[in-house]
Structure formats: structure tokens, C-alpha cells
Amino acid sequence: xxxxxxxxxxxxxxxxxxxFKFSEEERPEPxxxxxxxxxxxxSVDPYLRGRMRDVESYIAPFELNEPMESTVVAEVIESNxxxxxxxxxxxxxxxxxxxxxxxxxGLNKVDPEQAPLSAYLGILGLTGLTAYISLDKIANLKSxxxxxVSGASGAVGSTVGQIGKIKGCRVVGIAGSxxxxxxxxxxxxxxxxxxxxxxxxxxxxxAKACPDGVDVYYDNVGGEILDAALNNxxxxxxxxxxxxxxLYNEKETPQGPRHEGILVKxxxxxxxxxxxDHAKEFGPAIQQLAQWLQEGKITYEETVVEGFKNIPQAFLxxxxxxxxxxxxxxI
Amino acid sequence: xxxxxxxxxxxxxxxxxxxFKFSEEERPEPxxxxxxxxxxxxSVDPYLRGRMRDVESYIAPFELNEPMESTVVAEVIESNxxxxxxxxxxxxxxxxxxxxxxxxxGLNKVDPEQAPLSAYLGILGLTGLTAYISLDKIANLKSxxxxxVSGASGAVGSTVGQIGKIKGCRVVGIAGSxxxxxxxxxxxxxxxxxxxxxxxxxxxxxAKACPDGVDVYYDNVGGEILDAALNNxxxxxxxxxxxxxxLYNEKETPQGPRHEGILVKxxxxxxxxxxxDHAKEFGPAIQQLAQWLQEGKITYEETVVEGFKNIPQAFLxxxxxxxxxxxxxxI
Numbered sequence: 148x149x150x151x152x153x154x155x156x157x158x159x160x161x162x163x164x165x166x167f168k169f170s171e172e173e174r175p176e177p178x179x180x181x182x183x184x185x186x187x188x189x190s191v192d193p194y195l196r197g198r199m200r201d202v203e204s205y206i207a208p209f210e211l212n213e214p215m216e217s218t219v220v221a222e223v224i225e226s227n228x229x230x231x232x233x234x235x236x237x238x239x240x241x242x243x244x245x246x247x248x249x250x251x252x253g254l255n256k257v258d259p260e261q262a263p264l265s266a267y268l269g270i271l272g273l274t275g276l277t278a279y280i281s282l283d284k285i286a287n288l289k290s291x292x293x294x295x296v297s298g299a300s301g302a303v304g305s306t307v308g309q310i311g312k313i314k315g316c317r318v319v320g321i322a323g324s325x326x327x328x329x330x331x332x333x334x335x336x337x338x339x340x341x342x343x344x345x346x347x348x349x350x351x352x353x354a355k356a357c358p359d360g361v362d363v364y365y366d367n368v369g370g371e372i373l374d375a376a377l378n379n380x381x382x383x384x385x386x387x388x389x390x391x392x393x394l395y396n397e398k399e400t401p402q403g404p405r406h407e408g409i410l411v412k413x414x415x416x417x418x419x420x421x422x423x424d425h426a427k428e429f430g431p432a433i434q435q436l437a438q439w440l441q442e443g444k445i446t447y448e449e450t451v452v453e454g455f456k457n458i459p460q461a462f463l464x465x466x467x468x469x470x471x472x473x474x475x476x477x478i
Numbered sequence: 479x480x481x482x483x484x485x486x487x488x489x490x491x492x493x494x495x496x497x498f499k500f501s502e503e504e505r506p507e508p509x510x511x512x513x514x515x516x517x518x519x520x521s522v523d524p525y526l527r528g529r530m531r532d533v534e535s536y537i538a539p540f541e542l543n544e545p546m547e548s549t550v551v552a553e554v555i556e557s558n559x560x561x562x563x564x565x566x567x568x569x570x571x572x573x574x575x576x577x578x579x580x581x582x583x584g585l586n587k588v589d590p591e592q593a594p595l596s597a598y599l600g601i602l603g604l605t606g607l608t609a610y611i612s613l614d615k616i617a618n619l620k621s622x623x624x625x626x627v628s629g630a631s632g633a634v635g636s637t638v639g640q641i642g643k644i645k646g647c648r649v650v651g652i653a654g655s656x657x658x659x660x661x662x663x664x665x666x667x668x669x670x671x672x673x674x675x676x677x678x679x680x681x682x683x684x685a686k687a688c689p690d691g692v693d694v695y696y697d698n699v700g701g702e703i704l705d706a707a708l709n710n711x712x713x714x715x716x717x718x719x720x721x722x723x724x725l726y727n728e729k730e731t732p733q734g735p736r737h738e739g740i741l742v743k744x745x746x747x748x749x750x751x752x753x754x755d756h757a758k759e760f761g762p763a764i765q766q767l768a769q770w771l772q773e774g775k776i777t778y779e780e781t782v783v784e785g786f787k788n789i790p791q792a793f794l795x796x797x798x799x800x801x802x803x804x805x806x807x808x809i
Binding site: 383390412417 | 528697700701704714719720721722725731732733734735736737738739740741742743744745746747748749750751752755
């Protein structure tokens with residue numbers, strides 16, 4: 148038999164374990180032209196929360212009582228397709244199933260010699276690509292500028308900060324525990340860190356950590372941390388709106404201070420970014436990231452949860468900030 | 479004697495007539511190397527409200543008990559400077575004085591044959607330049623796209639709309655009276671108009687006027703109209719934050735719905751713009767605008783108030799939306 152995780156309910160507010168449903172199905176058989184895949188690593192990501200809503204967005208919502216999906220690294224365990232050999236590994240958007248068939252459409256092969264398999268869900272996958280391509284397209288980082296990053300110990304944020312250091316910036320990270328702050332500074336080379344959970348006045352804390360103001364703010368969280376960043380932004384500052392995890396579980400549109408006055412006065416750029424729009428640039432970006440990885444110029448952290456049955460809990464833990472770096476589930 | 483208008487108080491909230499003070503001074507005498515200027519047209523603009531505050535901004539605040547200033551067209555009535563002849567006209571940032579001396583620094587000569595003198599405060603001055611340069615730099619207008627403009631019958635907005643039509647866009651304007659809507663459609667060629675004062679649900683009104691969504695929103699006002707525009711924005715939409723007149727008189731930072739979720743989901747660009755940052759591009763921009771003006775491809779509206787003593791009231795009337803097109807005071 149084959150284990151599957153389906154969407155049981157569309158959550159209101161914070162998702163719960165009972166929004167997911169485990170079920171069993173027959174072991175799938177690959178038809179002519181198909182391959183049989185066994186999941187090895189499954190990625191859980193904050194953006195999946197959006198797909199649990201029944202609203203139009205940049206990617207179709209999950210269907211009720213149908214399998215969830217995310218990016219997955221899988222091994223080819225049977226092949227009826229000449230493009231794939233048994234024992235090869237692939238990476239792509241796949242269902243939360245232990246076993247599944249595929250025609251190979253949309254899948255990329257991954258080289259387990261170049262980097263550990265789980266890296267293809269993180270630093271060499273969508274999160275690393277998000278950091279690299281968005282900075283390249285939007286931030287226009289200049290040596291000596293101050294780069295402020297929220298979600299800084301996370302998969303995207305930690306890569307953003309390291310690229311900032313490569314570009315010669317002063318890099319300040321915001322995260323939710325002193326342990327994460329140490330990780331940022333000791334492992335990822337951030338210059339300074341702010342623990343937003345133990346800080347009462349974020350605006351003052353940002354001002355103190357960024358004495359020359361904020362030139363680029365990389366926003367993974369939105370909400371009051373965005374407000375604090377904008378209240379310290381420099382003339383011609385840039386904000387990359389990569390995520391807004393602080394708002395994802397809100398039922399009503401959250402209210403906050405209006406930013407348009409600052410945007411005009413400081414001629415600030417804010418630009419929303421979705422890595423999916425930039426698939427054509429993935430090749431060269433992965434090459435650059437892999438090179439930096441091999442040269443030891445960047446590194447990564449991951450939180451590996453073990454076991455197919457723990458995927459839903461690993462997803463829920465993202466919203467409690469329980470991960471350090473990329474959260475993946477090893478099957 | 480020479481009449482002067484000074485800043486008497488820093489207004490809290492909406493400025494009042496008694497925030498200004500008239501005084502008399504000796505008739506100025508130009509020294510060697512100086513010219514004597516007689517003001518002909520004085521520009522009143524919403525951004526001056528910001529300079530009445532004692533806060534750091536993109537331009538220094540006005541000093542209490544010192545003359546106000548804005549852009550002015552003036553005639554050279556005496557010259558001790560070989561670069562200027564008596565009878566020539568100049569345009570620049572000058573004080574609210576009937577007569578004043580200048581070394582000529584920062585002044586540009588204007589040609590009264592090319593366009594009426596007041597046009598150099600509007601369509602060929604900072605407001606026309608604002609419209610042209612910001613669209614050129616940020617909007618990336620494509621034929622067939624929908625351009626939504628607020629403050630649409632104003633000096634900047636009406637030029638923005640006309641440039642949108644030249645670029646082949648569907649242009650929808652937002653203004654505060656049916657008379658302004660008629661002006662937009664009949665004189666400036668807008669496709670559709672929304673009277674925000676008589677509209678209860680702006681979000682629905684924008685949806686109806688922009689059935690294909692909003693590709694570019696040109697924001698002169700901020701606040702709830704910005705919210706309505708963003709709730710109708712298309713994927714990869716662009717917002718030019720040119721002004722936020724709805725917020726300029728607020729005492730506390732106004733609150734509103736958070737926009738960062740929309741920015742991420744729709745990969746929207748928001749970019750603040752100040753024309754002063756682009757002085758190097760003024761030459762070619764004025765050339766293009768003057769050519770369109772001569773070809774009859776663009777036109778302008780102005781509200782001319784007569785008399786030096788009416789400058790403060792003309793400024794206050796901006797916040798009541800009493801102007802159609804550029805508000806200028808003829809001396």
C-alpha cells in the first residue's frame with residue numbers, strides 16, 4: 148500500500164493537524180513512458196498556506212480531499228521511460244505520496260555528488276534561487292550599503308545575508324531567538340542581529356543596528372517588522388517583498404500604518420517577487436550558487452524532520468518559527 | 479515698498495490663512511552681478527505643505543517668519559548681470575515677493591513665444607516633467623494596458639492620462655466632481671472617469687471602470703483610493719507613488735489595510751518618485767512635451783487666481799480640490 152496526505156479542511160486562521168488527512172491507496176504502477184518515484188525529501192514552505200485557501204492566486208489552490216503537493220526530491224525506482232534510469236534522482240513539484248508515477252514532465256535530475264540531496268530543496272532549490280534572483284533583479288546592492296533581512300535564519304534569509312556579504316554590504320538580520328541570532332552571525336557571517344521576540348521597540352532596534360539607515364530591506368515577514376524597516380529606510384531605498392508570513396494566517400486584511408508617504412518622501416522602491424516567474428534564469432543562478440557553495444563562500448542550515456507521517460507537523464512548525472534554515476522532511 | 483508673504487505658524491492639520499503673514503520691506507536694489515526680478519506667475523503646489531513642517535524631508539523646511547517660496551516665472555526688470563537682459567523672463571525656485579534680487583543661479587530662461595508664461599509652471603514645468611519622467615522611468619506602459627490615474631484632472635494627472643493615450647492605453651481617471659470628469663474626458667481624452675466623492679465603494683467602481691484590471695496605477699493621493707487600486711491590480715502591476723495629498727494634513731500616521739500581501743501575490747512594483755532627483759533629464763523631457771503641445775497631442779488646463787494677496791488662499795484651495803489643472807497665481 149502507499150501512504151498519501153490530503154487536504155481535509157480549508158483552515159480558518161492558523162492551520163491545525165486535523166486540516167490534513169492520511170489515507171492509503173494501491174501501490175501505483177508506472178505505465179508505458181512513465182517512471183515510478185519514491186519520495187526522499189519533501190519540502191514544507193510557508194507559501195503552501197496560501198494554496199490551502201480557495202482563492203485565486205499565483206498558483207492554483209489545493210483541492211479538498213486531494214493530495215497536497217510541494218517540491219520533492221525523489222528516486223526513480225522503476226522506469227518505463229528512456230530519459231530516466233532506475234537509481235537516478237529528480238527534483239520537482241510532486242504530491243505528498245510515498246510513491247507516485249510521473250511522465251517526467253517538469254522534473255529536473257539532480258546530482259547527489261554535487262551536493263546532498265536535501266540541498267536541492269534549499270540552497271540549490273527554490274529558496275536559494277529566490278534569494279539569488281530577487282537580489283540580482285531588484286536590490287542593486289552596492290558595497291558599503293546596509294542590507295536588513297527578516298526571517299534571517301530561514302532558508303531564503305540566510306542565503307540573502309550571505310550574498311549581501313559577498314557584495315560587500317553591512318548585513319543585519321532579524322530572527323526570533325538568540326540561538327538563531329548566533330547561527331546568523333557565527334555560521335552565516337551577519338554583522339548584527341535583532342531578536343524581534345525580545346525587542347519592545349523594533350523601530351529603535353533597527354535604528355541602532357543600522358546607524359547609517361537601511362538601503363535594502365529584504366522582507367520575508369511583512370507587518371510590524373516591515374513598518375520598522377520603512378521607518379529607517381534611506382533615500383532611494385529598496386524593499387524586496389518576498390513573503391509576508393506574519394499575515395498568512397490572518398482572517399481579515401490586517402491594518403497598519405500607511406506607507407505611501409514614506410515611499411514618496413524617500414523615493415522608495417517596493418517590489419513583490421515570486422521565483423516561479425523567473426524559471427528561465429534558474430540554470431545560471433544554480434550554477435553560481437553551486438560554485439559559491441563549493442568555494443565555501445556560502446553555506447546553509449537545514450532542519451530535517453524524519454518520517455512521512457510528520458510532514459503536517461513540520462509544516463505547522465514553520466509558523467511557530469521552530470525551523471532553523473530550510474525545513475525538510477526526510478522520508 | 480515691496481510685499482512679501484512669510485510663514486507665520488507651522489500648521490497642525492489643515493493650514494489656515496493665519497499661518498501666513500504679509501509684510502512690507504524696502505524695494506530691493508540689485509548689486510553688481512545681480513538682477514531685479516518682478517514675479518509674474520507664482521505656483522502653489524501640495525508638496526509645499528510638507529515644507530511647512532519642521533521635519534527632515536527631501537527638501538529643507540520653510541523657516542518661521544521667513545518668506546515662503548515656490549516655482550515662479552518672473553521678468554528681469556533691471557540687470558547688472560551680462561547673462562540677463564532687461565525684459566527677459568526666467569523660471570525657478572523663488573521667494574513669495576513681488577520683487578527680489580538674484581544672481582541668476584538656478585534660474586532658467588523661458589521663451590514667451592514657445593508657450594504662455596504660466597505653462598512653465600505646469601505642462602512645461604515641474605508638473606509636466608513629473609508626469610513625463612516618472613512614466614518613462616517606472617511605468618513601462620504597453621499599448622492595450624489599463625492606466626488608472628488619481629488626481630486625474632490635476633496638473634500632473636491630466637498630463638499622465640494624455641501620455642497614456644499617446645502610448646495606446648485605456649486610461650481611467652479619478653477626480654472629485656462631475657465637472658472634472660467631463661473635463662478629463664472631453665478635453666484630455668480619458669476613456670472613463672470615477673467621481674470619488676459620489677462613489678460609495680471605490681473598489682467596485684474601479685473594478686467596473688477597469689474590466690481588465692489595473693496594469694499601472696498613477697497615485698497622486700494615497701489612502702483609500704490607493705487601496706481600491708491595489709485591490710484591482712493585475713499581476714506585475716506597477717504603482718507610481720507620486721503624491722499622497724489625502725495624508726498631507728494628517729497629524730498622526732494614518733492607518734489602512736496592509737498592502738504587502740498583494741505586493742507579493744501579484745508581484746507588484748511600487749515606486750516613490752520625486753522629479754527633483756531627475757534634473758539631468760529635464761532638457762529632453764521639456765523638448766518632447768513642447769513638441770506634443772505644438773502638435774496638439776497634449777493640452778492643459780489651469781486655474782489662474784489673480785493678485786499677490788491671494789496666494790495663501792489659492793494654496794489652501796488645493797486641499798479642497800478647487801483647482802482644475804495647474805493652480806497658478808498671476809501677479
